[in-house]
Amino acid sequence: MPEPDNKHRIWQVVHAIPAGRVSSYGRVAKLAGLAGAARLTGHALRGLPRDTQIPWHRVINSQGKLSLPPGGEAYEEQRQRLQAEGVFFTAAGRLRSQDYWWP
Numbered sequence: 257m258p259e260p261d262n263k264h265r266i267w268q269v270v271h272a273i274p275a276g277r278v279s280s281y282g283r284v285a286k287l288a289g290l291a292g293a294a295r296l297t298g299h300a301l302r303g304l305p306r307d308t309q310i311p312w313h314r315v316i317n318s319q320g321k322l323s324l325p326p327g328g329e330a331y332e333e334q335r336q337r338l339q340a341e342g343v344f345f346t347a348a349g350r351l352r353s354q355d356y357w358w359p
Contacts, residue, residue, distance in 0.1 A: 278351070279316075316351070321350055
């Protein structure tokens with residue numbers, strides 16, 4: 257479990273990801289000053305309240321895929337939120353364009 261201070265740093269970075277863009281767990285950790293702590297990003301995002309305004313859905317894995325289990329409720333929610341922002345995936349589940357990456 258991340259330290260409260262680290263968790264808030266991660267949340268601040270995720271909050272800064274603009275609509276229509278995505279970042280990886282590792283990149284978020286690095287931008288939060290926690291290089292090499294990609295898993296910490298995942299733990300911090302799992303700790304968000306259900307009604308959060310932090311755009312957790314904009315964080316994906318470094319291969320350009322969603323990390324949630326395909327077909328699950330959370331997977332579908334993340335995919336739908338991203339598509340609503342104009343972020344699309346190939347049939348294989350990868351980002352359709354490298355232009356979606358932030359920063």
